Amino acid sequence: MNPDPNTPLQVEIRELPAVRVVTLAFMPESQSENHGTEIRSRFERVQEWLKGLGLDPYTRLTIGEIVSIDERLLRYDCCVEIPDEVQICPEGMRIRRLHGGRYAVLTITKEPEVITDSIRRLYEQWVPEHELKIDASRPTYEIYWADTMDYCVPLM
Secondary structure, X not given: OOOOOOOOOEEEEEEEOOEEEXXXXXXXXXXXXXXXHHHHHHHHHHHXXXXXXXXXXXXXXXXXXXXXXXXEEEEEEEEEEXXXXXXXXXXXXXXXXXXXXXXXXXXXXXXXXXXXXXXXXXXXXXXXXXXXXXXXXXXXXXXXXXXXXXXXXXXX
8 A cells, every 4th residue: 555645643742650571682783684583572571571470461552662873773673561469570681760740742554654754744744843853862652553553752
């Protein structure tokens, strides 16, 4: 499906809460390839560990935290929300709290062409048109749902 550049973006300004998660990092060795398979396998490892604790990972927030500089991916943290009673995790994973705050939240269908085009339009058109400033001190998140994802950009 080719995205229609005239379709309005679905963006809301929201105050996102801080979220306690277990996370497994992915650090790309190169920038030239699609990292979807490696990222998906890390999410699956976290989900399998949660299942082993008797928790249903599919009823919890699944969040990707993007760490990048000048559009170059440095790290992608694969995170799943966990309850406070979970205090330890396997080696290689860590428990932490993701920052909350004011975000522009773009809701997108999970189609690669639509995702790429919508994110580009968010930065190039929507943010400037609404005279918003991005807060580079906080990370960008991707929150995954069954058929859509929320691309969350931190705002000043």
